[in-house]
Amino acid sequence: MLKALKKMFGKAEGQQLNPASQPATAPAADASASSREKRSHTAKPARAAREPSADIATSNPDQPPRSGQDKVDKPRRERARKPVDNWKLEDFAVEPAEGKTRFHDFKLSPELMHAIHDLGFPYCTPIQAQVLGFTLKGQDAIGRAQTGTGKTAAFLISIITQLQQTPPPKERYMGEPRALIIAPTRELVVQIAKDAADLTKYTGLNVMSFVGGMDFDKQLKLLESRFCDILVATPGRLLDFNQRGEVHLDMVEVMVLDEADRMLDMGFIPQVRQIIRQTPMKGERQTLLFSATFTDDVMNLSKQWTIDPAIVEIEPENVASDTVEQHVYMVASSDKYKLLYNLIAQNDWIRVMVFANRKDEVRRIEERLTRDGISAVQMSGDVPQHKRIRALEGFREGKIRVMVATDVAGRGIHVDAISHVINFTLPEDPDDYVHRIGRTGRAGTSGTSISFASEDDAYALPGIEELLGRKINCEMPPDELLKTVPRKH
Secondary structure, eight states: OHHHHHHHHHHHHTOOOOGGGSOTTSOOOOSOSSOOOOOOTTTSSSOOOOOSHHHHHHHOTTOOOOOGGGBOOSOOOOOOOOOOTTOOGGGSOOOOOTTOOBGGGSOOOHHHHHHHHHHTOOBOOHHHHHHHHHHTTTOOEEEEOOTTSSHHHHHHHHHHHHHHHSOOOSSOBTTOOSEEEEOSSHHHHHHHHHHHHHHHTTTTOOEEEEOTTSOHHHHHHHHHHSOOSEEEEOHHHHHHHHHTTSOOOTTOSEEEEOSHHHHHHTTOHHHHHHHHHTSOOGGGSEEEEEESSOOHHHHHHHHHHOSSOEEEEOOOSSSSOTTEEEEEEEOOGGGHHHHHHHHHHHHTOSSEEEEOSSHHHHHHHHHHHHHTTOOEEEESTTSOHHHHHHHHHHHHTTSOOEEEEOHHHHTTOOOTTOOEEEESSOOSSHHHHHHHHTTSSGGGOOEEEEEEEOTTTGGGHHHHHHHHTSOOOEEOOOGGGGOOOOOOO
16 A cells, blocks of 8 residues: 555656666767757857746647656666667678769768668768758758659658757657657658667667557557657647647757658648747757648748758659559540559559558559459548558558559559559659659659549649650540449359
């Protein structure tokens, strides 16, 4: 009974964390308990940490007060470092090459270089080479790059370096991330978190991801089990945690907004504004913003949230990859499903992505394919997250032949060996066409995209061709591809 009472009142009073339980990877914090170490931009390449009290009050007027229950009252559970297996930087030998930037050319920790070596990345992509030159010095940055260019690794490497070079404060709360990454879709959050886990596996840093559609209590238990260094989240679920007082954002050192243009399209910017108001002022945090397009709206947001940002624009050598063979079939709307079924069935394709513009279209296509004997799953905002994860894994493993998706759900899906992308309906935004067909022909492999153009959506073709800078040959499908779909009994 006495032990139980002590435990109750000890938690209510908010016992401080034992300094000995701080991570072994971080430098020792300053002995002063009243302030957090302030670093200048010139002294170290990463963004300066801020003083605690006055700045927090100024930059977080809407921050809910912490209760004593938030404070740590149990030993910190660090994610254990993986054994280094006597790995040395000399094991990661990369010869200098003209026109290429090596990761060796930046001052990265051996633990981070070990993870990069494991992933098999000897040279930086163009976006990585340019962005890291600014962000590792603590500068804000705005990057424009298409999916698949390596921008995720660019901001993750910068975040990890910042967190390794800066000691965490002696007094720290559960649910107080030091780096925050906001992304518009659940799939993209899961992918970023996976990449972050791969890059931090030798550092002892903890990565967490919060998305809607998953069990809130399970995510809360994870948050209560250990400190959160890097948090990746969708805006809505992050606000849920923040408004309940479970996540506090006043200690964020680096904030990343990924696919800002998509967040605008999806109407997430009011939620993002609420989140940013909970973080330190823009002069006290490093802000990185990435977008596939630099619209006026995106640039206006960047002015509000960054200070003197470096602007990095990566133009793809070709808007659409040369490894993707593109076709357009002119077909009546009533014949689209027959064409889809026969293409997949007659050619025995086993890993195909089908895109449609609306969630109801996605659902109908998936239901008809399943009824007609072709294994298929749907990916849209209406599908619960646990089903989406299970569907994605089944598709990745080859157990499911067809994934039918909307553009929003299709963002962040990275599956190797997708042989064909089919546009059941042409997208209204030409940029979405490029994102769709980019699901195939990845990593140097070849792929094929087939678009159906009917009287309802053929108007989108000129805009797509203008973006591509060339004409796409339109053809009529052969008769055998328009055969009636056999009935399954």
